[in-house]
Amino acid sequence: xxxxxxxxxxxxxxxxxxxxxxxxxxxxxxxxxxxxxxxxxxxxxxxxxxxxxxxxxxxxxxxxxxxxxxxxxxxxxxxxxxxxxxxxxxxxxxxxxxxxxxxxxxxxxxxxxxxxxxxxxxxxxxxxxxxxxxxxxxxxxxxxxxxxxxxxxxxxxxxxxxxxxxxxxxxxxxxxxxxxxxxxxxxxxxxxxxxxxxxxxxxxxxxxxxxxxxxxxxxxxxxxxxxxxxxxxxxxxxxxxxxxxxxxxxxxxxxxxxxxxxxxxxxxxxxxxxxxxxxxxxxxxxxxxxxxxxxxxxxxxxxxxxxxxxxxxxxxxxxxxxxxxxxxxxxxxxxxxxxxxxxxxxxxxxxxxxxxxxxxxxxxxxxxxxxxxxxxxxxxxxxxxxxxxxxxxxxxxxxxxxxxxxxxxxxxxxxxxxxxxxxxxxxxxxxxxxxxxxxxxxxxxxxxxxxxxxxxxxxxxxxxxxxxxxxxxxxxxxxxxxxxxxxxxxxxxxxxxxxxxxxxxxxxxxxxxxxxxxxxxxxxxxxxxxxxxxxxxxxxxxxxxxxxxxxxxxxxxxxxxxxxxxxxxxxxxxxxxxxxxxxxxxxxxxxxxxxxxxxxxxxxxxxxxxxxxxxxxxxxxxxx
Amino acid sequence: xxxxxxxxxxxxxxxxxxxxxxxxxxxxxxxxxxxxxxxxxxxxxxxxxxxxxxxxxxxxxxxxxxxxxxxxxxxxxxxxxxxxxxxxxxxxxxxxxxxxxxxxxxxxxxxxxxxxxxxxxxxxxxxxxxxxxxxxxxx
Numbered sequence: 001x002x003x004x005x006x007x008x009x010x011x012x013x014x015x016x017x018x019x020x021x022x023x024x025x026x027x028x029x030x031x032x033x034x035x036x037x038x039x040x041x042x043x044x045x046x047x048x049x050x051x052x053x054x055x056x057x058x059x060x061x062x063x064x065x066x067x068x069x070x071x072x073x074x075x076x077x078x079x080x081x082x083x084x085x086x087x088x089x090x091x092x093x094x095x096x097x098x099x100x101x102x103x104x105x106x107x108x109x110x111x112x113x114x115x116x117x118x119x120x121x122x123x124x125x126x127x128x129x130x131x132x133x134x135x136x137x138x139x140x141x142x143x144x145x146x147x148x149x150x151x152x153x154x155x156x157x158x159x160x161x162x163x164x165x166x167x168x169x170x171x172x173x174x175x176x177x178x179x180x181x182x183x184x185x186x187x188x189x190x191x192x193x194x195x196x197x198x199x200x201x202x203x204x205x206x207x208x209x210x211x212x213x214x215x216x217x218x219x220x221x222x223x224x225x226x227x228x229x230x231x232x233x234x235x236x237x238x239x240x241x242x243x244x245x246x247x248x249x250x251x252x253x254x255x256x257x258x259x260x261x262x263x264x265x266x267x268x269x270x271x272x273x274x275x276x277x278x279x280x281x282x283x284x285x286x287x288x289x290x291x292x293x294x295x296x297x298x299x300x301x302x303x304x305x306x307x308x309x310x311x312x313x314x315x316x317x318x319x320x321x322x323x324x325x326x327x328x329x330x331x332x333x334x335x336x337x338x339x340x341x342x343x344x345x346x347x348x349x350x351x352x353x354x355x356x357x358x359x360x361x362x363x364x365x366x367x368x369x370x371x372x373x374x375x376x377x378x379x380x381x382x383x384x385x386x387x388x389x390x391x392x393x394x395x396x397x398x399x400x401x402x403x404x405x406x407x408x409x410x411x412x413x414x415x416x417x418x419x420x421x422x423x424x425x426x427x428x429x430x431x432x433x434x435x436x437x438x439x440x441x442x443x444x445x446x447x448x449x450x451x452x453x454x455x456x457x458x459x460x461x462x463x464x465x466x467x468x469x470x471x472x473x474x475x476x477x478x479x480x481x482x483x484x485x486x487x488x489x490x491x492x493x494x495x496x497x498x499x500x501x502x503x504x505x506x507x508x509x510x511x512x513x514x515x516x517x518x519x520x521x522x523x524x525x526x527x528x529x530x531x532x533x534x535x536x537x538x539x540x541x542x543x544x545x546x547x548x549x550x551x552x553x554x555x556x557x558x559x560x561x562x563x564x565x566x567x568x569x570x571x572x573x574x575x576x577x578x579x580x581x582x583x584x585x586x587x588x589x590x591x592x593x594x595x596x597x598x599x600x601x602x603x604x605x606x607x608x609x610x611x612x613x614x615x616x617x618x619x620x621x622x623x624x
Numbered sequence: 625x626x627x628x629x630x631x632x633x634x635x636x637x638x639x640x641x642x643x644x645x646x647x648x649x650x651x652x653x654x655x656x657x658x659x660x661x662x663x664x665x666x667x668x669x670x671x672x673x674x675x676x677x678x679x680x681x682x683x684x685x686x687x688x689x690x691x692x693x694x695x696x697x698x699x700x701x702x703x704x705x706x707x708x709x710x711x712x713x714x715x716x717x718x719x720x721x722x723x724x725x726x727x728x729x730x731x732x733x734x735x736x737x738x739x740x741x742x743x744x745x746x747x748x749x750x751x752x753x754x755x756x757x758x759x760x761x762x763x
Contacts, residue, residue: 360647367651372659382662384680389658502715504692512703563718582716589692593715 001066006055007146013048014136016041024122034118039110046103053100056145057087065156068147069093075158075559077530085169086159092145094172099135101180109184123191131183158559167227174249175220179285181213186282189275190324192526194331203265210261211618214254218611221247226604230567237603240387245369246288249362256358257523259351266413275332279324284319295618310413346415346481350408357401363381364393402455402488405481406462431457444496453492459485476620480613486606489601497598504589516596517541531557536581539596552581576600642746649658665706674732681708681738682727690722701726
């Protein structure tokens with residue numbers, strides 16, 4: 001029943017799109033005031049999509065296996081929480097969620113843009129409707145979440161156990177808020193370009209949307225990363241997996257855009273650049289969807305391997321890119337109202353430098369991600385690009401990037417000078433000496449590491465100084481930059497000081513190395529509702545005689561029949577102790593991985609801090 | 625003569641071009657050094673020479689071939705035409721089982737022995753690496 005209502009309501013929502021387009025065109029031509037009928041229809045469409053989404057959730061909650069999606073991805077023994085989160089833990093449902101966010105955002109846009117001109121609002125709405133229609137057709141045609149199965153099966157196939165996790169339950173909605181937020185930026189930029197209305201006011205208005213999408217995208221990536229850390233048992237925070245990369249690319253573009261908008265809202269320069277960035281952010285978000293959904297990339301996210309879906313997204317993507325290029329070249333006029341006459345030493349230059357580096361990082365990630373796909377298509381040679389590629393190309397460029405990040409905010413708009421800037425050099429010397437000392441005492445390779453650490457320290461010290469000297473001026477920017485320096489420092493030291501032991505042990509055996517003694521004491525069995533758990537008890541004694549007990553788990557799920565390992569992690573302020581245990585079929589040995597990962601919690605915390613900087617900026621703008 | 629502004633703009637464009645070319649060159653160069661090629665056991669059999677570079681081997685874990693010792697895990701990867709022996713010491717993924725697909729990354733010792741440094745984790749019971757699928761379909 002719920003599924004039936006959902007299906008009808010989805011189709012009704014689709015029909016409303018055409019009504020909206022019809023009335024928008026009429027209103028755009030004829031009248032001077034915004035026709036409230038359009039706003040009403042937009043809300044109605046949102047309402048239908050939300051009913052449809054609720055219908056799907058209800059089908060999942062009631063385990064209505066006449067619905068194909070529910071049958072494929074749910075099971076009666078699954079806990080209620082994962083029945084609900086299972087709604088978007090699959091291809092069809094997650095697309096419906098995407099659509100829901102699309103309609104939600106355009107409704108919010110209409111409510112929050114009352115001060116803007118009528119033409120601009122209608123055009124944005126129309127561009128957004130084009131995207132919405134595209135998604136409606138995609139869902140109804142190729143991935144309808146409300147397909148019937150007859151005869152009705154008694155039991156579903158269950159949700160992949162590694163997706164049965166709290167972090168992953170909220171990861172897709174948060175990430176989608178970020179991805180889809182960029183659709184509003186895209187539509188609004190196209191609208192403003194068409195009207196030749198890219199102004200300082202527009203920049204101020206769109207900046208809020210950039211901030212909101214940026215915050216959610218950052219948090220979404222963070223959640224995914226935390227989940228991969230403890231659930232996949234990879235024991236790290238970033239693996240340059242293509243699926244991670246496709247979320248990083250829109251983030252890089254969006255971060256660049258955020259900085260460009262800062263310039264645009266002060267002085268009307270870099271307009272073409274802002275347009276290009278807005279378009280590419282959304283295109284990259286769509287590309288991510290395409291790569292992940294089409295099954296070209298292999299990962300957790302590859303829910304289905306259906307070439308038709310991939311092809312559809314690809315065609316849709318090309319249409320959008322073509323449309324935006326057409327608008328950009330046809331309507332966008334580069335005006336010389338305000339000539340780009342800023343002095344080389346100014347805030348504008350530093351933001352431009354930031355942009356250059358960001359674009360470089362983006363290119364590296366883009367090439368590393370799509371080159372294997374490209375090569376396979378043209379030469380059917382299969383390759384993969386590993387972490388060394390990214391490290392080699394990105395790490396050295398972090399040094400000037402970090403320095404620019406520290407100095408940039410100190411410069412003034414248009415023209416700055418070097419008077420009273422002596423402390424900048426002083427801090428540089430301090431941070432260099434400090435890091436040289438630390439690296440020396442750690443006894444690792446000296447040159448590159450010292451320079452890296454000192455540039456991160458430099459940003460760290462300068463931003464801390466600003467907390468005290470500048471009081472609350474530019475607080476949000478300072479928090480975000482401070483968070484970034486903390487992030488880089490934590491990553492670096494995490495890298496320097498991590499240790500790992502991998503070994504195979506039988507129950508009762510002990511592994512000994514110079515630093516630790518790991519004893520595998522025994523195994524407990526525990527039965528849960530939808531899985532059986534094997535809990536290993538390990539005692540780790542380090543050379544100082546400190547004891548630590550860790551209990552990694554193996555979960556054998558009943559439906560689908562999958563074994564997952566749950567890492568046991570002991571976290572404190574300085575370091576994480578991480579252990580996973582793995583069973584290989586028909587063997588007495590357990591595969592044990594024990595890691596000491598310093599500063600993990602600081603990595604997560606610093607990313608939170610970065611997004612908090614964005615939130616603060618958002619709230620402050622809103623209050624004004 | 626051209627004005628100062630035009631000259632400046634010219635240098636600016638030139639600067640952009642040079643940086644662009646340089647960075648693209650840098651990326652492609654390091655891409656060349658860092659890609660890992662994928663090969664099936666059958667492809668390895670017909671190799672002209674054993675390279676020193678890291679490669680990936682994919683196929684099925686042969687039934688009754690896994691042998692675990694304290695320090696290492698040994699098993700056989702097969703594509704049902706040819707086989708290769710793999711020695712590995714490291715963490716194995718959850719779904720590493722006999723009769724299922726696997727991708728091992730590491731170095732070839734010779735045409736029959738492979739020293740793996742990483743075994744790739746896959747996350748789904750229905751999952752089969754596309755490379756394996758392709759290798760199986762060829763048969």
